[in-house]
Amino acid sequence: MSTCRPICWTCTTCGCRNVLGRRLLGAASQTLLVLLVVSVVSFGFLKLAPGDPVALMLGSDYSRDSYDKLYNDLGLNQPLPVQYADWLVRFVQGDWGTSYVSHQNIFEQAVLQALPVTLTLAAFSLLIALAVGIPLGVVAAVRRNSWVDMLASTLAIGGNAFPSFYLGVVFIWIFGVSLGWFPTMGFVAPWDDLGQGLWHLTLPAITLGAWYVGLIATVTRSSLLDVLAQPYMAAARARGEPGWRVIWVHGMRNVLMPLITVIGLQLGGMLRGAVMTEVVFTLPGLGMMITTAVQSREYIVVQAGIMITALLFIVVNFLVDQTYVFLDPRLRKHGR
Numbered sequence: 190m191s192t193c194r195p196i197c198w199t200c201t202t203c204g205c206r207n208v209l210g211r212r213l214l215g216a217a218s219q220t221l222l223v224l225l226v227v228s229v230v231s232f233g234f235l236k237l238a239p240g241d242p243v244a245l246m247l248g249s250d251y252s253r254d255s256y257d258k259l260y261n262d263l264g265l266n267q268p269l270p271v272q273y274a275d276w277l278v279r280f281v282q283g284d285w286g287t288s289y290v291s292h293q294n295i296f297e298q299a300v301l302q303a304l305p306v307t308l309t310l311a312a313f314s315l316l317i318a319l320a321v322g323i324p325l326g327v328v329a330a331v332r333r334n335s336w337v338d339m340l341a342s343t344l345a346i347g348g349n350a351f352p353s354f355y356l357g358v359v360f361i362w363i364f365g366v367s368l369g370w371f372p373t374m375g376f377v378a379p380w381d382d383l384g385q386g387l388w389h390l391t392l393p394a395i396t397l398g399a400w401y402v403g404l405i406a407t408v409t410r411s412s413l414l415d416v417l418a419q420p421y422m423a424a425a426r427a428r429g430e431p432g433w434r435v436i437w438v439h440g441m442r443n444v445l446m447p448l449i450t451v452i453g454l455q456l457g458g459m460l461r462g463a464v465m466t467e468v469v470f471t472l473p474g475l476g477m478m479i480t481t482a483v484q485s486r487e488y489i490v491v492q493a494g495i496m497i498t499a500l501l502f503i504v505v506n507f508l509v510d511q512t513y514v515f516l517d518p519r520l521r522k523h524g525r
Contacts, residue, residue, distance in 0.1 A: 220503050227499040228280075228492070232273050235488045242486030246289050276489065280496070286489045290481070299478060299493045306376055306474035310466065311459050313390050314398035315452075322402040323448075326409025327436060333414065341406055353462045357396040357469035364392060374471040393470045397462050401455065408451045412444040419443075453509030460498060 243260050244251075264272050279286070285295040329341035351359075365373035371392045379386030416422060417440065426435055464476030471477065475494050482490035 220500070223503060224496065224499055228277065228496060229273070231492060231495045232276065232488075233269075235491055236269060236272075238483075238486070242488060245486050276492070280493075285493050288482075288487060288490055290485050290487060295490055295493050299475070299490075299497055303473060303475045303478040303494075304497060305378070306472055307460070307463050307467070307476065309379060309386075310390060310393055310397065310463055310472060310474060311456070313387075313394040314459060314463075315401065315456070316398075317394055318398040318401035318405055321398075322405025323409050323441075325402070326406040327413060327441070329406065329410040330413035330417065331436065338410075341410070344403065344406070346403060351399065353396055353400065354465040354469050356399055357393070357466055360392045360396055361469070376472045376474075393466050393472060396469070397459065397466045400462070401452075401459065404451065404455060405448065408448055409444060412447045413440055416440045416443045449509060449512050453505060453512075456505045460501060 243256055243263065243265070247255060247259065260266060264275060267275070283296065285299070287293065288295055288298060291298065325341045325344065329338045332338050361373045364370045372389050373392075375389055377385040377389045379390070413436075422435060422440065426432075463474060464480065466472070467474040467476035468480050475497060479491055479494040482488075482494065
């Protein structure tokens with residue numbers, strides 16, 4: 190019976206060395222440092238962007254007094270370091286300001302309205318990519334050099350060849366306009382109406398996930414081919430285990446590590462692809478919010494979108510790192 194104490198950071202008698210606290214502390218410090226660097230760089234580049242945000246906000250007909258008043262209200266009359274420091278203090282305190290275009294609280298607009306849309310789209314796209322890409326890669330590996338393998342490789346290359354914005358336009362034209370099977374724009378929250386929500390998300394999710402289907406299928410195929418050549422796979426077959434168990438239990442268990450690595454590295458690309466996909470399908474997510482804010486030179490809204498996106502990148506990388514520990518018992522044993 191284990192004698193592990195309730196707080197066990199370096200217990201070796203029960204093999205339950207717990208480094209989660211140190212991991213969280215290290216991840217938190219790295220997160221703050223990365224976010225600080227991102228905020229400085231993005232703030233500087235946004236200020237260097239061409240165009241006068243005050244003139245865009247006021248329109249074509251305005252007086253000099255109204256221009257000067259809005260210019261001072263936005264704090265643009267202050268030196269750049271002062272503007273950044275003022276924004277950073279208010280941002281950390283949760284005061285993200287108010288959009289001059291939509292007249293909404295930026296925190297509510299970004300976190301409560303736009304972020305759930307982007308996360309829902311990304312999750313649905315990833316689910317489609319995994320559901321199609323993994324079986325496709327497995328079949329291609331098992332039927333190596335057959336017509337099935339050639340078809341899977343062709344589909345994988347085809348999915349990688351089309352940019353998401355172009356593929357989205359093609360899908361809208363074929364399945365939305367010509368056939369009328371799916372809506373071409375708009376968003377319905379799946380948590381409000383599951384059927385309508387999935388129906389509206391189908392084309393955007395397939396558009397965003399098509400590139401990842403090819404990537405996942407390619408990685409699964411190449412990794413599984415290496416695993417199939419290992420002695421323990423031959424031993425599993427010699428024991429008389431069913432073919433499906435040899436592939437999906439013994440084989441895929443060792444494919445998961447490289448597959449999760451690639452998925453984790455490419456999830457950032459999925460967030461980037463979501464920007465164009467949301468614009469094409471007019472989904473009210475972070476991508477649409479940032480694009481609209483860039484066009485209207487609402488620096489403070491763009492900055493909020495950039496910070497949320499950077500935080501998503503960091504969280505995804507941390508979760509992928511923790512997944513390694515969960516999948517490989519050797520990492521837990523050595524306390525990595």
